[in-house]
Amino acid sequence: MPRRTSDQLKGRHAIVTGGGGGIGAAIAYALAVRGARVTVMGRTLSSLRFVAGALPGARAIVVDVTNQRSVRSAFAKAGPADVLVNNAGAAESAPFERTSAALWERMLAVNLTGAFHCTAQVLPRMRAAGWGRIINIASTAAHKGYPYVTAYCAAKHGLLGFTRALAIETARTGVTVNAVSPGFTETDLLADAVQKIVAATGRTAEQARAQLLRDMPHGRFVTPVEVAAAVLWFCLPGAGGVTGQARLVDGSPSPQPLMPAHP
Numbered sequence: 001m002p003r004r005t006s007d008q009l010k011g012r013h014a015i016v017t018g019g020g021g022g023i024g025a026a027i028a029y030a031l032a033v034r035g036a037r038v039t040v041m042g043r044t045l046s047s048l049r050f051v052a053g054a055l056p057g058a059r060a061i062v063v064d065v066t067n068q069r070s071v072r073s074a075f076a077k078a079g080p081a082d083v084l085v086n087n088a089g090a091a092e093s094a095p096f097e098r099t100s101a102a103l104w105e106r107m108l109a110v111n112l113t114g115a116f117h118c119t120a121q122v123l124p125r126m127r128a129a130g131w132g133r134i135i136n137i138a139s140t141a142a143h144k145g146y147p148y149v150t151a152y153c154a155a156k157h158g159l160l161g162f163t164r165a166l167a168i169e170t171a172r173t174g175v176t177v178n179a180v181s182p183g184f185t186e187t188d189l190l191a192d193a194v195q196k197i198v199a200a201t202g203r204t205a206e207q208a209r210a211q212l213l214r215d216m217p218h219g220r221f222v223t224p225v226e227v228a229a230a231v232l233w234f235c236l237p238g239a240g241g242v243t244g245q246a247r248l249v250d251g252s253p254s255p256q257p258l259m260p261a262h263p
């Protein structure tokens, strides 16, 4: 069991989608060691149980975020949440001409519509309580284009638009809505991307990783713990004045403010 390092989130219930591994598991851990009671959600019960089993008081609940009925049922089981991290996602790639309507729909469903379904389940209670934190895990692909992932890029750009618009709607409610945008991060998703490049180009895995690293100014991939640290920050006391923002975790300085000033 991890040692609790502070009680800053004591009494808060945090739901992390896609919490069965990778970035989501690191986020669950970071919130739990600050005292939050965490519920991890995803499609694979065994991996959710593995993560929840290591965190005091944590629960594992199966959900498919693309299915509204599944989301309603999972969130009803989980109970009211103070923190929602919309982290569940997937990144299928294909050149645009080979991007089928089905692939397009899958990417929008899991990376964008899933966040809509989950947020709809928690926002009314957060508004009523006068406190809530919603953090959407976007991507550098929410800020710029990459080849062969038009659907993923469109979905993540959409997630950022969703973040900014909802932040304005909730600005006076005590609920903040922010995004964290990782660059390439060491998880299964990155391993899949490397394998895809190997299969498509005949390069070695090392060459494929070197190709992706060209996009990382600090010359290495991000770690899930670094992404989790950014998510945690939005939940800590003192972050209540920050909403509608996207925090890049990609080793580069943000070129410009991502949200225009409120009129």
Ligand SMILES: NC(=O)c1ccc[n+]([C@@H]2O[C@H](COP(=O)([O-])OP(=O)(O)OC[C@H]3O[C@@H](n4cnc5c(N)ncnc54)[C@H](OP(=O)(O)O)[C@@H]3O)[C@@H](O)[C@H]2O)c1
Residues within 6 Å of the ligand: 017, 018, 019, 020, 021, 022, 023, 024, 041, 042, 043, 044, 045, 047, 063, 064, 065, 066, 086, 087, 088, 089, 090, 091, 110, 137, 138, 139, 140, 181, 182, 183, 184, 185, 186, 187, 188, 189, 190
């Ligand atoms: N790794 C990177 O380089 C990188 C970079 C930028 C942004 N991101 C974003 O970071 C987030 C986490 O990705 P990761 O790198 O940690 O990848 P990952 O290890 O593949 O994790 C994705 C998680 O989402 C869950 N998931 C997928 N489809 C789901 C669905 N329909 N309903 C519920 N859960 C679902 C998966 O669990 P099940 O399969 O068990 O459902 C898995 O736990 C994603 O939103 C991703 O787009 C990752």
